[in-house]
Amino acid sequence: MRVFLLLLLVFPVLELFVFVKVAGAIGFFPALLLIIAGSALGLLVMRVAGLATALRARESLQRGELPAEEMFQGMMLAIGGGLLLIPGFLSDIVGLVCLLPFSRHFAARELRARAEAQAARQRAFRDDPAAAQPREGLQRPNVIEGEYERRDQ
Structure with a gap:
C-alpha cells in the first residue's frame, strides 16, 4: 500500500518533469499537441476495444x-x-505498451501461470485429509435426509 501511495505522489511529478523536458526540446505547443493527440487516441481505443471485446466474448x-x-x-x-x-508522456508510453499485441500475450501467459499456481496451492490445501475432519468445538449441523410429500387440505 505504501508503494502505491508513493507512486501516486511521485508519478505526477515525473510526468511534469518529462513534459518540461520534452517541451524544452520540441517546444511547448508541439508537446501540448502530442498530449492532446495521445488523449484522442486513448478515447478511440477505449471505444473500439470495448465493442470488439464484447463481440469476441459473445x-x-x-x-x-x-x-x-x-x-x-x-x-x-x-x-x-x-x-x-x-x-x-510516461502514461502514454505505458499505455502504448499495453496496446501492443506481444506485450498483451506475454502478460496473459504470466497471469495464467500465476492463476494456475494459485489454484494448485488451493487444491493442495483443500485435499488435505486433516482439513476435512471437523475441528474440535465445532458441531456438525444435524441433517436428516428424506423425502416428503405436501398434502394440502
Whole structure:
C-alpha cells in the first residue's frame, strides 16, 4: 500500500518533469499537441476495444467456451486506452505498451501461470485429509435426509 501511495505522489511529478523536458526540446505547443493527440487516441481505443471485446466474448460464449482470454485482452486494451487518456508522456508510453499485441500475450501467459499456481496451492490445501475432519468445538449441523410429500387440505 505504501508503494502505491508513493507512486501516486511521485508519478505526477515525473510526468511534469518529462513534459518540461520534452517541451524544452520540441517546444511547448508541439508537446501540448502530442498530449492532446495521445488523449484522442486513448478515447478511440477505449471505444473500439470495448465493442470488439464484447463481440469476441459473445462469440466465445456461443461456442461454449469461457471468454477469459478475450476479457483479459479487453481489460489490457481498456487499461492502455485509459493510460493514453491521462495527460503525460510516461502514461502514454505505458499505455502504448499495453496496446501492443506481444506485450498483451506475454502478460496473459504470466497471469495464467500465476492463476494456475494459485489454484494448485488451493487444491493442495483443500485435499488435505486433516482439513476435512471437523475441528474440535465445532458441531456438525444435524441433517436428516428424506423425502416428503405436501398434502394440502
